[in-house]
Amino acid sequence: MKGEFIRNESLFRNWVSAGEDAERGDVRVFPAEPGRYHLYVSYACPWAHRTLIYRVLKGLEDVISVSVVHPLMPPESWVFCEYPGSTRDHIHGFDRLNQLYELAAPGYDGLVSVPVLYDKHRATIVNNESSEIIRMLDSEFDAWGRSDVDFYPRSLRAEIDDINKLVYESVNNGVYRAGFATTQEAYEEAYNHLFATLDELEARLSRQRYLVGRQLTEADWRLFPTLIRFNAVYYSHFKCNKRRLTDYPNLWGYTRDLYQTPGVASTVNMDHIKRHYFGSHKSLNPSGIVPKGPEPDFNMPHCRGQIENKLCA
Incomplete structure (x- = not known):
């Protein structure tokens, strides 16, 4: 196109x-x-x-x-x-x-x-x-790391691969396809696919804590980096502005759940994220001004552990 x-x-x-x-x-x-x-x-x-x-x-x-x-x-x-x-x-x-x-x-x-x-x-x-x-x-490094942690278990690989394909095409790469489109038609196609997939993932996460089964898998860790950047960057900078992450109750709780996994918060540097996107893409933001907000609280309780029992909204 x-x-x-x-x-x-x-x-x-x-x-x-x-x-x-x-x-x-x-x-x-x-x-x-x-x-x-x-x-x-x-x-x-x-x-x-x-x-x-x-x-x-x-x-x-x-x-x-x-x-x-x-x-x-x-x-x-x-x-x-x-x-x-x-x-x-x-x-x-x-x-x-x-x-x-x-x-x-x-x-x-x-x-x-x-x-x-x-x-x-x-x-x-x-x-x-x-x-x-x-x-x-x-x-490949289990001899020196945590061999008890497996994010790509053999029994779930087919389902993980299917989710990965959907998420990559419509979400991970979808935000870029929207943000860097140079025609209205290309932008709207990417935008529509992105939010159709986010709606699908929201529904999926209303029924289960993680994307595949009852455990963290590769599918979750491939989606998370896009979600953590969504409100701060993609919503405004890439014109993905139909809804914010925080407008999706299950995706928002899920993102906080993953963020609060021990060790993960140390990998998130929102200053680097915002400074890179708003400062490096001069065609999208000629001034290079980096917005101060938003400031979502990723440490809010997420209640995802009780999702199967429907105890939290």
Whole structure:
């Protein structure tokens, strides 16, 4: 469709495995080892946010190190410079993330994105696709992390995959398709799909605490980063303004439930989120002014533990 936002494909798609280091067709397989891998992330980016959540919930803080870019993103690359919550590049001391891409693939001139899973031993990028990185964090480092936590259990995989597909197309990427559309038709199509899906998820969460079954799964952690940003960014900045997250009783309670999961709040940096979106997208916000609000209270009681008994609205 004319004017539709098209997301670039991630180009580094290799794998870390607890099995043997080997080659599998076009996919290089790297051995899982503590201290070998490093994550490059932005607190602002919802895709990178997934990996930070998994790093915390799988108990991998001492296994996989991390560097955090500055929230503002110049057109050519994320950068490393002083800002509260940001860090230097702990591995190479680079000023710009595109230097890391150039190191891994000399002559690289593609999109410089986060997250990046980097191998310190081979000095190369293993993977920059968030959906694959979280699968590795979930399963391949259990010898050093929390092996009792499994967000992609075999018995639920088909249902998780179905929900992931719906949520990615209409919600995770849907807000971007609305925000970066350049025609009215493309914007309205994305907008309509987004809110139809949010309505569907609201109904689903009126019957159950989590998206799939009675436990936290990958489906929840793929949806959460978009929901946590919805009122602050997507509602106004991306013109997704039919309803706020707080207008959906079940989605709002669900978001607070996930936010209050031990460790998750530490991965949410609303200053970085707002400063990135409102300060980096000059075509949408030429002034670069960052709004002060809104200020939803993610620590309010959520009552989601009693959802099956209908004890809370």
